[in-house]
Each structure stands twice: as C-alpha cells, then as structure tokens.
Amino acid sequence: MTAPASRLAGVTVIIPCIDEEDAIGPAVTDILAQGVDEVIVVDGMSRDRTAERAAAAGARVVREARRGYGRALMTGVEALRPHCDLVVFIDGDGSDIPEMIPAVVAPLREAKADFVLGTRLSGPREPGSLSFTQILAGHIAGTLIRLTYGVRFTDMSPFRAIKRETLAPLGMREGGFGWNLEMQMRAAAAGLRCVEVPVGQRHRRGGVSKVSGNLLVSVKVAWVLAKTFIRLAVGLRRERYANCR
Secondary structure (H helix, E strand, O other): OOOOOOOEEEEEEEEEEOOOHHHHHHHHHHHHOOOEEEEEEEEOOOOOOHHHHHHHOOOEEEEOOOOOHHHHHHHHHHOOOOOOOEEEEOOOOOOOOHHHHHHHHHHHHOOOOOEEEEEOOOOOEOOOOOOHHHHHHHHHHHHHHHHHHOOOOOOOOOOEEEEHHHHHHHOOOOOOOOHHHHHHHHHHHOOOOEEEEEOOEOOOOOOOOOOOOOHHHHHHHHHHHHHHHHHHHHHHHHHHHHHHO
8 A cells, every 4th residue: 555645745843952852852753743754953062861862753764963053953964864844843842843843844845935934923832932132032033134124024043944955055164053143134135935834842852952931042042143143244245246247
C-alpha cells in the first residue's frame, strides 16, 4: 500500500537546541504530527540527552560544536535535503506551538508571501509566557525596520518560514542572536512580501531560558541587537549602492 502524501510535503523544520532534553522529544513529535517532511535538530553539543531524545522522537540530529544561535541555524540550512522547498525555523523548548505550522507556511504555499513571521503577540498566548524584555525588543526592532524599510513587524519571533530558493540569496551571515533580526531586515530590504501570522506562545516545557529568564543576558542581547541593526542597516545600504552602480 502506498503511504499517504505528506500534508506539508517539501517542508523541513529546523530547531537549534542546547540542553533541552525535557522539551525536545515532545516538540519533535508534535511537529512531525503536522505532516512536515523532516525535522532537523541542530544540537549545540548539549551536556544532557537532548540529541538522544530528539533522534528517538524522529528528528535528524546534526551536531554543531561552534557556539552561536545563527551559526546553528546556518548549519541546519546546510543540512537541508534536495527535496526541501520551504524551511520553518522554530525553538525546541516547547514555547512555540507546532499546531501553528500549517498557518505559518500557508501564505508561502499559496504564493501570497515570500517570508512569514509568526507573531507571538497575537494568537493563543499563555499569561506570562513572554517577558517584558521580549515584547519590548520586538516592538523596537519592528519600529526601526518600519522606519527604515517601510515593512511592519510586531515581533522578533524565532518561529518563521521562508522558501528555500528565497533564503539563499538573502546572504545570511549573523552567527549569534542577531540572526532573527538580520533575516527580517534583509527580507524587508530585498522587497520581499512579508506577512505576519498569529502563533501565540506557551511557557517553555523544561530547562532554563538562555536569554529571557536572565536580566543581565537580556540587556546584553538587546545591546547586541542594537549594534546589529545599525551595522546591518549601513551594510545593506552599501550593498544596495554597489548593486546600483
């Protein structure tokens, strides 16, 4: 008997992960239940059983010894198989809601968008699941992008989707937490059709946040993002000028 076609054929989900053994297994299981082709978990050399539990749940695990959120995502992109058409990025701590994946990829599959950002500010959100710092960072980034490129974002959520053929020309380079901001800036600067989809947010399902639960780290991340925005804005202007010559 022929196996039924995947409901989300051609869709691969990439999860960067470090020390999330409690959440990663259920996250992978719930993501695969949406009918995606594959889940790639990029394990940043976890000291617990994250990689083991991800593989047991059905993910393909790729190791990345170098530190950096963006670097892990780029490693995941490099590991994509030829049949992948759409890429979804999502966190592995259980805070993102896998059941929202069909809604996030729908504008791409229907040719209504080139880049889709899942906004956590709308949709089913558990009280207290987003810190003030996360909400503020999303608003600030969204305001700066709107003023600079005329594209409106309300969040800087890790939950996002893009066509594979669209991702490569963006020229993503950020190896750290600036990856998400860089993608939104590059998508806006490139004139891509950018759409936000409500995805809500849950409390993480285990482990400790590397960012939002620590005020000192949150301040550091905010500073890195501010520097990243200025540096990228200048760099993108230079790239645009060079291409017009």
